[in-house]
Structure formats: structure tokens, C-alpha cells
Amino acid sequence: MENTKILSSRFGKIKPDYVEEFVAAGGYEGLKKAITMKPEEIIQEIKNAYLFGRGGAAYPTGVKWEQAYAIPLEKGPKYMICNADEGEPGTFKDRHIMAEDPLMLIEGMTIGAFIFGAKEGYIYCRGEYSGIQKILRSAIKNATEAGFLGENILGTGLNFNIKVVSGAGAYVCGENTALVESIEGKTGRPRRKPPYIKNAGLNMLPTVLNNVETYACIPWIVKEGGEKFLSLGTEFSGGTKLMCLSGNVVQRGVYEVPFGTTLRDLIYDLGGGIADGKKLKFVHLGGSSGACFPEELLDTKICYNDLRKNGLSLGSGAVLVVDDSHCVVDYLKTVMEFFEDESCGKCTPCREGNRRMVEILEKLTSGRGAKEDLERLQSLARTMRNTSFCGLGQSAPVPVTTLLKHFADEFEAHVQGRCPSGKCSMSGVRR
Amino acid sequence: MKIVDEVLEKFRYAKENLIQILLELQMLSGKNYLPEEWVEYVAQALDMPMNKVYGVMTFYGMFSTKPRGKNLIEVCKSGPCHVSGSEGVELMLEKELAIKPGETTEDGLFTLERSNCFGACDIAPAIKIGENVYGNLTPDSLKAVINSYRAEA
Structure with missing residues (x-):
């Protein structure tokens, strides 16, 4: 099976927090191009890409950013927030991005800050990932020293800083409004909506909030164009997806696959099939809050439309394989x-x-x-x-x-x- | 209270940093918990009612109001680890440490707890000791891990 690598191309190949190695491997080309474009043009590329939120809710990112951009300037988005609370059982893709290529995420957030003129960014990273928080902090420090964060980024006059905030063990904080409550230092209980995050998020000010993998897609889309991103996937699901394969399968791990790949290809071709010569009983897709289904649905394509037609949802991209020895x-x-x-x-x-x-x-x-x-x-x-x-x-x-x-x-x-x-x-x- | 003052200082005495302050204090306690007098001091310094601070502390799973072992061993009990044999790992740990989940060894070295997914599903069954994650555990590798912490003590 062809292995398309957009998000994982640098995994394991660079020192994760080194700006020089990131740049030498194509990093920050998206941001450099973005600052020559108008904000509306960047948003249009993201819309053309058919990029859907990768945290699980699958809201179209281009539309989200267009709505946020439409909020009058004096009230415009004040904060760029990254949801790195990855608490959905069976999900470990964001961990890989942050541990192996954190600057890709930081670049995506910085492009967002350029569009909205936001000055402050937050990466809300789950407390269980305390080791990874150190990598993030180091990457932010190095990016600031290299002029990709901080004052007057790349001579554009943009000032943007990112802080890493730790969670402390609460799955519900992956919910947008609970997450901002937690950044404010409170118990992470969800707020009533509306008002939505885009109008009244952190400190009740306009906020743009996306998942780690979503931000990580942005630099590539800006650099290569939205249509090229879309062409990698299916008609309505652009690009690639990091799938987390776990459970009773031979080769567990994170696989980057283009949309349109079937679950069967992922499990049997890439994952090497069911371990220990047993048979598949069911797959739990999208995390603990996703659907469980047997073999018959395995030819469903990883594509928002195809999955929906079969009553399934991609969620976070977790694929937990369970063999027939389990109840x-x-x-x-x-x-x-x-x-x-x-x-x-x-x-x-x-x-x-x-x-x-x-x-x-x-x-x-x-x-x-x-x-x-x-x-x-x-x-x-x-x-x-x-x-x-x-x-x-x-x-x-x-x-x-x-x-x-x-x-x-x-x-x-x-x-x-x-x-x-x-x-x-x-x-x-x-x- | 010098330790507490230093942490408060580091986080600019800002209310929004309460969770970050508590995380750091818990780490510095040496017993993986938040001593009551420290928390009272924090509440006063941040000008917050104690019940608010207590509410935050007890909402988040990582905080403890009771002293725990120097090393917190967390056994993941979520789906991916469950189908990969986490129950066996838990039983091995119970036997090796002679404690049940929620208990601390007599020497104060280890506390055993069950935890929710910490994203190590590709190496399930996994455990976490402090910041370190250990996976693909077998009886031998698990024993070796535990012994490495004993040797450190």
C-alpha cells in the first residue's frame, strides 16, 4: 500500500525541538508563504482543502476560521488555542506529533495568529503527557530564539507567543468550553452554548480552538495548496489522517493514510492482521465514545461520508481491534x-x-x-x-x-x- | 512555606495558574500529594476561598489529598490495555508489591493505582511510573522495572 506522508514525513528524522533541522526538512515554508498572502486567501485554501477538525467533531476548519475572521477586528480572535488533551482511549496520534515534530503544530498555530492577528497562544496538553510538555516548551523556546515566535515575527510586525498549559487528569477537558475553563484555572466543566468559543472563549474573549493534528495540517495546505491536499483524499474528505491502531493486531502504531483507505487495508495490510492466529471479533472506532462493529463493515472507507452512511464516525482516529477470545x-x-x-x-x-x-x-x-x-x-x-x-x-x-x-x-x-x-x-x- | 512561596512566585500569584501551581507542589511534596497546610497557604495567597481550591483539587484525577508513595505506579485499565492483558499486569504488580490498587507499600516506595488511558496503546499493556511509561510488559520485564526503582531508592 502506498504510504503518503504529509504529517509524519519528519517523524524520527529530525531532533524534534530543533528549529534548524525542522527548517532544513521543509519546516516554516508554510508560514513564509502565508505572510505573502492575504488572510482571506489563506482561509480560502483551507476551505478548498476540505480539512475537517481532527479531534473528533469533524467541523470544517476553513468554515470555522472564516466565521472567526468575520468577527469585527476590535473584537476579533484574541487567542489561538490548541487542544492537546488527547484523552480518548486508544488515541495517541497527537502524542506522536508533539513528541516527534512539535514545530509543525507551532507553525500551524502561528499561521492562524497571522490571519487573526492573535497575540497569545495556548497549547493545553494533558497532564499525563508531562514528558511531552517539556519537548513543547523547548521547541517554543527555540522557535522564539530563531525569530519564528515572539516579537515582529519574520519582519511582519506580528507578535505572537505560545504557552503550554498542563491539564491534571480530566477527560472532559477535551470538550472546548471545559478546556478553556481549565486554562482559566477552574474545574473543567463544560459551559452552556451559545455563546460559542469563537465569540466568547478564553476569558470570555473571541478564541480559535483546534486539535493538534488539525493545526499540523495547515502548513502543508498553505505551502502546497488546498486543492492538492484535497486530491490526496476522497471527494469530500481532504488529505491524510493519522490512524491509531491498537489492540489485538500484529503491528500496532500510528499510520498516516490517505482518506479513502479501507479499514480492512489498515488492519490487515498495514497492521499485519489479527495477532496470535485469532479471529477478529469487533473493531471499536474513534475512541471509547465511538461505534463497535464486526467484520462485515471493514470494507468501509476511511472517509467522513462513507463512514456516516454506515452509521459510523471517525472520531479521533482510534482503531481498537478486539479478537474473538474477548467477551x-x-x-x-x-x-x-x-x-x-x-x-x-x-x-x-x-x-x-x-x-x-x-x-x-x-x-x-x-x-x-x-x-x-x-x-x-x-x-x-x-x-x-x-x-x-x-x-x-x-x-x-x-x-x-x-x-x-x-x-x-x-x-x-x-x-x-x-x-x-x-x-x-x-x-x-x-x- | 518557602517551597510554596517559590512556586507561587514562579506562577506570578495568578489565580488562572492554580492548576499549574498545584501540579508543581504535588511533585515537590515527595509523597505525590497536596499537604493541607500548603493548600491553605495557596488559597490565602491567591485570595481564593478554600472550597474553590478544594473543588479544583478533587475534580482533577491527578491530585491526591492523602500522602502516596514516592513512586506512583499507574496501571492503565482502558479498553486498549484491557484487551491486551492489563489484568495480568495488575495481578503481577499486586503480587510483587504485596498491595492492592489504592494502597502504598510499607516502605513508602510505591503506590499502586488504576488509571485511564495515557496514550501508550501502541505498547499495551502499559504502566506509568511518575513521568515514565513502560509497555509491552511481561512478568520478567515488569519485575526488572520495579527492581530498577528499588535500586534507586
């Missing part, structure tokens, strides 16, 4: 324990819903489940999806409903007191 109910319990743990507690459907789901799954995995428990799971899922305050609670039930749909027999067996794969204790004892 779907036991796995689902692990997933829901994560959401129970990470619910911020602000709204009832998410706080209580996740907890009740874990309780039901505990019953099912210990052989105390009843037929009605499966209906209760469905009912809780509906309530959470429709009434939760933010994306966390709205999407947490996705693995529940998709596993129930594809593996109804296995749930049924648990109701009957039997775990077909022998993973669950079925001891009947309350734990």
Missing part, C-alpha cells in the same frame, strides 16, 4: 467504567446514566442479569443521548447500543447465565 459484555463494562469515572457530574443523565449502566453490566458479567436489564440499557442510552449537557454524555452510550445491536446473542447468553468466551466470572456474587 463483549466484559469489554463494555470496562468502557463504561471509564465514562462513569470521567463524567464531570454537572448533568444528571451523564452522571447517573453511566453509573447505572456500569451497575447493569456488573450484574450481567456476574450472572445476575435479567432480560429487562438489556431494555434498561437501551432506555438509559436514549435518555443520555438526548438529554446530556455535552458531547461526553451524549456519545458515551454509542458503544452500548452498537454492541447490543451486533452481539445481541452474546448479551442474551449472559442473561441466561452463560459467558460464551469464558471471560466473565458469572459467580452470581455481588461485587
